[in-house]
Each structure stands twice: as structure tokens, then as C-alpha cells.
Amino acid sequence: MPDLCSPNRREAKRVQTALRLQECGLQLTLEKGFDGWTIDDLAVAADVSRRTVFNYFDGKADVVLGPGIEVDQAKVDAFVAGGPTGRLFDDLIELAHEAVRDRTDEHLISLLRDAVVTDPRLLALVHTRLEEAATGFAECVRQREGDDFPSLQSRLLLKLLLTFFDNALDRTAEDPDRTFSEHFDATVADARSALA
Known part of the structure; x- marks a missing residue:
């Protein structure tokens, strides 16, 4: 049975979550403009908590522009x-x-x-x-x-x-x-x- 807690799996999951957040942020920007949505809107769109968003990014600009x-x-x-x-x-x-x-x-x-x-x-x-x-x-x-x-x-x-x-x-x-x-x-x- 694979080790789901291995560093490689955790890192892969972290990368996937960051990419999903960025994609949702970009979609929201295309739909509402950069100033037309909030971090709470992003959390709902990505089906994560607000805290999770801030575990990955410092703010909206970082979400949309990526690292x-x-x-x-x-x-x-x-x-x-x-x-x-x-x-x-x-x-x-x-x-x-x-x-x-x-x-x-x-x-x-x-x-x-x-x-x-x-x-x-x-x-x-x-x-x-x-x-x-x-x-x-x-x-x-x-x-x-x-x-x-x-x-x-x-x-x-x-x-x-x-x-x-x-x-x-x-x-x-x-x-x-x-x-x-x-x-x-x-x-x-x-x-x-x-x-x-």
C-alpha cells in the first residue's frame, strides 16, 4: 500500500491545491474583474477554507499571478x-x-x-x-x-x-x-x- 503521507505526495498535493486556487482566482478575475471578488469568494469557488488560501498565498495578487x-x-x-x-x-x-x-x-x-x-x-x-x-x-x-x-x-x-x-x-x-x-x-x- 502506498504511503499517502510521504513528502512527495504531500508536495504534489500542495502544488495541485495552489494551482487550483490560482485557476479559481483567474476565473473570478475574468468574470468579475480583479477588484470584484474577495478571498472569501475564492475559498468558496475552490471549496477550501479562507485559512487554506492564506496557507498558500499572501493575498489576491499572489493568487492570480502565482508565485x-x-x-x-x-x-x-x-x-x-x-x-x-x-x-x-x-x-x-x-x-x-x-x-x-x-x-x-x-x-x-x-x-x-x-x-x-x-x-x-x-x-x-x-x-x-x-x-x-x-x-x-x-x-x-x-x-x-x-x-x-x-x-x-x-x-x-x-x-x-x-x-x-x-x-x-x-x-x-x-x-x-x-x-x-x-x-x-x-x-x-x-x-x-x-x-x-
């Missing part, structure tokens, strides 16, 4: 040390790719995109989250390249990166049969081809 962007510290350390390829732009793309690697639930990505384009408040929250991520990436670039690295060049790299994410979201909406990661890779390949 913040995180990259394995070893990957960050490798980037700051000049790796993995030694080419700044390529390594920055790899670091960005790593940040979205586990965020490949295409259904949730599609719902999030639909919610963002229909709700200005949510769009502002996404912009804030992306700016926070860009600040983190900029700090990694500064640590790698030194304080003398031109800030305008650093901001340009990060704006290109954000544009790649945005284009990959558009592509995901138009072609949901491919993963977000595949669309991100295609976006980067198209940009390289256009600039070659």
Missing part, C-alpha cells in the same frame, strides 16, 4: 561568475529561461494573459512584478559585469528580455499546442535571426 519569479541560486551564481557560455546576452536568456522553466501550465498562462488584457488593475500588478524581476536580473548583470557596466545598456538588455516574455505570451495565446518555453525559445530565435 514570484525564482531562479535556483546555483544558476544565479554561475551567471554572476560569467557562465554558462561567457556571452552576457546568451547567459541572460538562459537565466530568464530558468526562471520560467517550472511555469509551464499552459492553461494558467492563457487564463492569466486573458485576465491581464481585460483588467487594467491586474496589468499594473503584472508590470510591478516584472519590474521587480528586472531589478533582480539587473543586479545579477551588475555583479557579473561590474559597476562600470553602462546602465543604459543593462536596461536595454532587460527591456529586450521583457519584450521576449511578452511576445512568448502572445504566441502562447495564438498557438496553445506549444509550451510557453517553446514559444520563448522561438521568440529568441526569431530575434536573433532578425538582428543577424
